[in-house]
Amino acid sequence: MDLGSGLGQFTRLIARTVGKEGHVVGIERDRDQILQAKSLADSSGESELVEFRKGDALELPLNGSEWGTFDVAHARFLLEHVPRPPLVIAQMVRSVRPGGRVFVSDDDHDNFRPWPEPRGFHALWQAYVHSYERLGNDPYVGRRLVSLLRDAGLTSIRNSCVFFGGCAGNERFQAVADNLIGALEGAKDAMLSEEFLDEESFYTGIDGLQQWKAHPSAALWYTVCCAEGTVPNQDN
Numbered sequence: 706m707d708l709g710s711g712l713g714q715f716t717r718l719i720a721r722t723v724g725k726e727g728h729v730v731g732i733e734r735d736r737d738q739i740l741q742a743k744s745l746a747d748s749s750g751e752s753e754l755v756e757f758r759k760g761d762a763l764e765l766p767l768n769g770s771e772w773g774t775f776d777v778a779h780a781r782f783l784l785e786h787v788p789r790p791p792l793v794i795a796q797m798v799r800s801v802r803p804g805g806r807v808f809v810s811d812d813d814h815d816n817f818r819p820w821p822e823p824r825g826f827h828a829l830w831q832a833y834v835h836s837y838e839r840l841g842n843d844p845y846v847g848r849r850l851v852s853l854l855r856d857a858g859l860t861s862i863r864n865s866c867v868f869f870g871g872c873a874g875n876e877r878f879q880a881v882a883d884n885l886i887g888a889l890e891g892a893k894d895a896m897l898s899e900e901f902l903d904e905e906s907f908y909t910g911i912d913g914l915q916q917w918k919a920h921p922s923a924a925l926w927y928t929v930c931c932a933e934g935t936v937p938n939q940d941n
């Protein structure tokens with residue numbers, strides 16, 4: 706199961722890996738994301754491999770016989786969007802069979818370092834981080850992943866990180882930079898309405914990032930935190 710499956714790209718990757726022997730369910734609360742995820746799965750010929758269900762990660766839309774049966778519950782970039790991550794982890798633990806695994810990966814916005822530092826970036830990034838905190842969400846949840854899994858009673862916990870950066874000249878760098886700029890632009894109203902930043906500073910920051918993106922030595926250093934744990938067997 707993949708919680709907060711969004712457009713379903715990662716859910717489909719899991720489904721392709723599991724193959725026809727298994728069953729993969731993506732849970733997403735946003736109807737448009739579900740529709741788009743279904744349509745992407747259809748057009749890739751993967752609709753038999755994956756099922757997308759509308760629902761809330763805080764109250765999983767599972768029927769009685771499904772609880773406690775999944776091999777793996779996975780969530781990427783979901784916990785940073787919920788005010789109380791332990792409630793999501795509790796649902797994940799309940800959904801997985803004894804011996805099954807809970808895997809989470811998420812952001813820690815302190816790990817983020819574009820270089821050479823773009824003009825106006827510091828103020829823009831601080832305002833972005835505050836916009837998470839204003840919603841009651843934790844922009845640094847990545848560093849808490851091991852604690853969250855341990856507090857939920859999981860065992861054999863491991864952690865790692867995935868590089869999500871890049872540098873000028875790399876094939877994926879422009880897409881990574883555009884994704885960053887898009888995320889900041891998407892949060893513009895939240896940043897301005899709370900007066901975390903004025904409009905001029907917002908555009909100075911976005912401009913700075915556009916110039917940085919074109920710099921021949923532009924580099925983005927960013928890692929995403931990952932952790933997994935095992936649901937103990939009842940007799941443990």
Ligand SMILES: C[S@@+](CC[C@H](N)C(=O)[O-])C[C@H]1O[C@@H](n2cnc3c(N)ncnc32)[C@H](O)[C@@H]1O
Pocket residue numbers: 708709710711712713714715732733734735738760761762763780781782783786787
């Ligand atoms: C940043 S996206 C990540 C999408 C996907 N997991 C990925 O890594 O590509 C976060 C997704 O979580 C969804 N989401 C946020 N809160 C949720 C909740 N309580 N229940 C279900 N989905 C939720 C959002 O609608 C959004 O699609």
